[in-house]
Amino acid sequence: MARSLAYCFALSLTLALLLTLTVHPVTSEECSNDMSKLSTKCRQYVKYPANPKIDPSKECCDVVQKSNIKCVCGHVTKEVEKVISMEKVVYVAAKCGRPLAKGSKCGSYQIPKAINLV
Template structure:
């Protein structure tokens, strides 16, 4: 139950930040699906796991630069940015080396 409340509070904070920063509505509305279908693949503890089809379906519809604008230090405490890039690339997204998501800079392909 505490985990659900924490995810809800995180989502609420992201929505508020997104609204205040003027990010696109599609970017903000994709966050609930992203959290519900992909959070297990990007959480900080644990190994990299190939994402599910449901997660990839959500990821393929993302505006990556828009989502990257929502990455704050608080988000980086919850989400492994390395795993997020792994998930995106595993789902077929082209994520350019050097792109910034919060303080994280995407490295070249391994």
Template sequence: MANNYLLKREMGDMSSARSLALVAFVMAGIIISSDVVSAQFCQDDYKSIMMQCPGNIEKPGPKTPPSGECCYVMKRADIPCVCWLINYYKDVRQRISNAKVVYVAQQCGITLNPGIKCGS
């Protein structure tokens, strides 16, 4: 009888461990998917920036002062989200210059939080 009780208790503990692992897995999925959903919301910001500021933020070439249109879209964009998007996609990250993004933001009067990583 005591062995039966111990067996049930151990099985219950394993079931609890599995349940906990499942909850952790689901939570990780929710967090990752919420980041992806958030990034989808700023894709329009990214596209607008790429349309108005391509020569200002892409890697080839020197730093150039942004146009009024470039600053307009930069000021209205969710820059931390756009930076997350740039860092998430390797092909985009390879095209964008971190130094140029910072330069353009400064020229447009945008304050970036210290330590923000935007591009490579």
């Protein structure tokens, strides 16, 4: 049962990202590649529920470090926000040393002024 749910989640996230790329064409191949890599390496750290937060792996952080976060955030749609916890996205970015600018937006989510990394 858990494997079926995990598979459905992975499929849903992949479809949401593909939908994002179809509805909002990515202007650069780099951004598209970043979204794909983030989906693959960081999915388990940003999925719902919002708690508990799990520290990301080195592989996830490596992708976060190399990604064009501004471009990726510009392509986060409501559909994507239905399958990932934006609160966890903020947490993972901060844990990986690439904190999102406080008060900025990633998709429709406004980054809080105070971020709790505990």
